[in-house]
Amino acid sequence: MRKPFSITRRIIVTVLVGQLLLTAGLTLAAVLYARAELGSAFDSTLRGRATATLALVRYSESQPPGLLFDASLLPPPSDLVHRDVFEIRDSGGNLIARSQGSAEIPGEATQGPGAFADFTLRGRAYRAVTLRNVAVLDDEETVKVPSRVTVIYAASLGEVREQLTQLGLSVAGTSMLLLLISGGIAAWSVRRGLEPLHGLAEKAGAISVRNWDFQPPAGAAMTEELAPLTGAIETVLKGLKESFRQQRDFTSNAAHELKTSVAIVKSTLQSLQQRPRSEDEYRAGLEELLGDCGRLEDLLERMLRLARIEQWAENGAPRNQASTELVSTCEAAIERIQRLAEGREIAVELIASPAAIRLQADPQDLELIWVNLLENAVQYSPAGSKVALRVQRNGGGTVIVSAEDSGPGIPADELPHIFERFHRGDPSRSRCTGGFGLGLAICKALVTAYGGRIEAINRPTQGTEVRVELPVEEQMPA
């Protein structure tokens, strides 16, 4: 397995590498700048010393008359190791004076007037300046001798180089120290900055089926970068909690319905047993029992059907999907609902254009959807009213089938729940008509499985409309 990636490590390494580069650049710049500054200062000093040395050359009338160099006036060398070296020659190129004990300055050091040259003498780096044909200071008009001399003066660069090295080292050293400190600060601050993340992880870890509470810790809530994560956790959690609640409600509702149905049968039997009954009473009891069993059967049938549809939708198991004509399935559904509707004195009407609309679906599934929609509409409509099943072609390759009733409508807070399993709007009424709250759930499962949509809306005038949108079969070219 690969080593897990660490944000902390990466940030710290990035910070350190950046700072290291910065440090190197800074040191280099400092050294270069110092070298330039020190170099020009060195050059000035060199020129000054050369000029000062020149001042020690004077004209002497003693035998033979000529230019003399008074070495005794030389200042004591400041650095015995890196002694300055010089040569003074007259305009004829004859050596007038030379620094004490020094070897000859190599020719490469002699440059044009005022120019500088670097050279190596006895393994040390030197820099020389050449002052050419400079007049001797105490040049008197009376003396008619050549009085112009050339001075080559050189000094060791060792000191300057040493200074530069020291400067570089101290800049680099200080920078490294700062770098370590800032690396430490970065590590601390990243660790601290990630603390809300740990808090968040801890809270998220505490979520379980028994405890859905998720309160993002204050630190995480105040951290901008964690907001998307916190939001995502909350959204996912809400969805999970909701689906878990639905699952739990389903189990509990199913148990309630099944056990209640069994309780009815059992209590009817025991009630018959409670005391001796007349033949008519037994007969009525058996009649009731038969009805109770039918109800139980209906409940089981619906639950199993719902489970099968959902399983089918989940696994994509093959289904008898033939090209089916839509309006004929609506007609069949209306015929099936007719008895229930007549019992409640409700007229069921089909509103559809004669044009054939074909869907890729099992005709029985379609019929089942319409039957359930109509059953629901009929149950919630007042006696003597009308229920309509309306078929409309929609532009986007879909068809909309809606069941419209003129009942009291559905309270707004109930609308989102009416497709949940075992949901019942007004149970005291739907009980009488034998509903379990599974009809619309079956509709939704089927419609979803066929890639459609189902929604319920309260009509502005009166009643409710449950609207199913299904994809139609692609038109074959004629």
Add this chain to the structure above:
Amino acid sequence: MRVLVVDDERRLAENVARALHEGAGYAVDIALDGAEGFHLASSGEYDLVVLDLMLPKLSGPEFLSRYRKQGHATPVLVLTARDEKESVVRLLNAGADDYLVKPFDLGELLARSKALVRRGKGQRSPVFAVADLEINTVDLTVRRGKREIALAPMEYRVLEYLAHRARAVVSKTELLEHLYDYNWEKFSNVIEVYISGLRRKIDDGHSVKLIHTVRGRGYALRTESEHREGPEASR
């Protein structure tokens, strides 16, 4: 005794009502949703409420907590589909006195109902004895001495109610409220008819009279000596 059955499943409610009526001689009212049930129960005229847990409009647990918050002491027997420990504990903590898991046994329902009614009236024994009169609420029989007395159903109900109220004076209004369900017409003079019937069947030929009329206040089941010493409740 008068019982309220709150269950949205009409067939189940009717079976429970019939069992309570036939097996215990209780007057029974049925409510098909929580709201109606709560409205009826709040009248305070019931000696027992049988409550289904899953109810439209007002759920069972909600019913319970509101009912108890209003201060009603009437025992509540809950019918539930779930027998997990948690849900049972939650029910009892919400103020239920007992529970039955569906599908339940009608005999058990009857026995638990009778026990709850007894406890609600501060009684323990299912057999009431006043002097030599014995009222057995298990098989609904009445004896005085060694002689079994055959009573009409309503006569038995009046007697049983008086016995449950333990020698106290019970007003005619209270009897009317607790012996009839709301579908029955209430003729106040009918109570007098039952009392005189009871008096004839129980006290005739006995020197110790047990059925007493307290003028202007009501009736009591007790011996004369208990009348003088016994505690008197106005209701």
